[in-house]
Amino acid sequence: xxxxxxxxxxxxxxxxxxxxxxxxxxxxxxxxxxxxxxxxxxxxxxxxxxxxxxxxxxxxxxxxxxxxxxxxxxxxxxxxxxxxxxxxxxxxxxxxxxxxxxxxxxxxxxxxxxxxxxxxxxxxxxxxxxxxxxxxxxxxxxxxxxxxxxxxxxxxxxxxxxxxxxxxxxxxxxxxxxxxxxxxxxxxxxxxxxxxxxxxxxxxxxxxxxxxxxxxxxxxxxxxxxxxxxxxx
Numbered sequence: 001x002x003x004x005x006x007x008x009x010x011x012x013x014x015x016x017x018x019x020x021x022x023x024x025x026x027x028x029x030x031x032x033x034x035x036x037x038x039x040x041x042x043x044x045x046x047x048x049x050x051x052x053x054x055x056x057x058x059x060x061x062x063x064x065x066x067x068x069x070x071x072x073x074x075x076x077x078x079x080x081x082x083x084x085x086x087x088x089x090x091x092x093x094x095x096x097x098x099x100x101x102x103x104x105x106x107x108x109x110x111x112x113x114x115x116x117x118x119x120x121x122x123x124x125x126x127x128x129x130x131x132x133x134x135x136x137x138x139x140x141x142x143x144x145x146x147x148x149x150x151x152x153x154x155x156x157x158x159x160x161x162x163x164x165x166x167x168x169x170x171x172x173x174x175x176x177x178x179x180x181x182x183x184x185x186x187x188x189x190x191x192x193x194x195x196x197x198x199x200x201x202x203x204x205x206x207x208x209x210x211x212x213x214x215x216x217x218x219x220x221x222x223x224x225x226x227x228x229x230x231x232x233x
Contacts, residue, residue, distance in 0.1 A: 002065070004029045004148060004179050005050065010059030012045055012203075019045050021203045022059070027179060029147075032193050034211075034222070035183045037200035038230055043183045044081060046200075047152050051078045064147060074104075077144040081152040083133050085125050091136055092121040098140050109173065110143040116169055131158045138166065142173045149174055151182045155189060163189045188223040197222055199229055 005027040012020040020042050027033050035043050048054040049061055052068050063072040085094055091114065099105045114121055117135045125133060138154055154170070155163050163186070171193060174180055184190055197214065199207040206229060207214075211222055218225045 002029060003027065003062075004031075004064055005181070006060075006062040007046075008060040008062075010049065010061060011057045012042075012049065012054065013057040019203050020049075020056075023200075023203070023205050024059075025198055025205055025208055027181060027196070029179055030177065031195045032180045032182070033196045033198065034187070034190060034194045035181060035198050035200065036187060036222075036226055037183075039185070041200045042203045043200060044152055047078065047080070047150055047181075047183065050148075050150060051076060075147040077141045077146045077149050079137055079141040079149075079151045079154055081156065083130075083137060085133060085137065087126040088124070090122055090124050091119060094125070094136065094140060095121065095143075098143070102144055104145045106143050106145065110139055113139040113142060113169065113173055117166075131162065134158060135166070138170070142170065145175055147178050149178060149180045151180065153184055154182065155184055155186050167193060187226050188221070191222045194222065199226065201230060 003026040007023055007025050009022050009024055010020055011018065011022050035046065037043050045054065049056055050063065050068070052073060061068050064075055066072050095107060095110050099107050117139065119132065119135055119139070125136065128136070134154065134156065141149065141151070155166060158166055167190060170180070182190060194211045196209065197211050198205060214225060215221060220228070
């Protein structure tokens with residue numbers, strides 16, 4: 001099975017600050033992969049590099065064998081941590097905008113997801129809570145048909161009762177031929193869906209591998225392994 005995403009000796013500097021330090025990792029096809037680390041560890045920088053929102057200071061990034069650019073953007077659907085929606089729009093306006101902008105966007109899929117998440121398409125975004133807006137963004141991202149879905153903290157503003165429901169929605173809606181790369185600090189909530197994990201700390205990959213293998217080796221859950229690596233020193 002070929003690699004869908006490859007980081008080869010990638011570094012990223014902001015002035016004198018080295019945010020990513022010569023990191024290398026791969027993500028295969030048809031996988032659900034957790035990119036896990038504390039706040040400020042470099043996760044969002046990695047996502048921005050993949051989405052061509054930042055340029056690496058050194059190294060190479062490939063998506064489906066292609067260098068980052070116009071062609072790779074067509075393969076990726078990205079949910080950033082911060083909202084980018086126009087709060088003056090109604091939900092259905094955001095749906096129409098995405099449908100016009102992305103050839104791979106399915107209005108039918110969006111309608112299904114809105115119904116599943118109990119979101120009113122006629123509601124104005126300015127009237128919605130943070131959690132509701134995040135659900136709308138998730139609908140927009142998951143209604144595209146792409147090879148790589150990237151979700152940055154998709155559960156951040158969602159109440160605990162909704163998290164399992166959101167995860168089930170993500171799992172049921174994403175194209176089974178695709179790969180999902182997800183970042184969250186709520187590891188116990190997403191642990192059950194992960195095929196592989198990548199732990200990052202201070203801009204360096206400190207552990208990566210098959211989730212089940214790591215559980216066997218460490219005799220612990222991914223959440224416990226994370227706590228040991230990051231909080232027990």
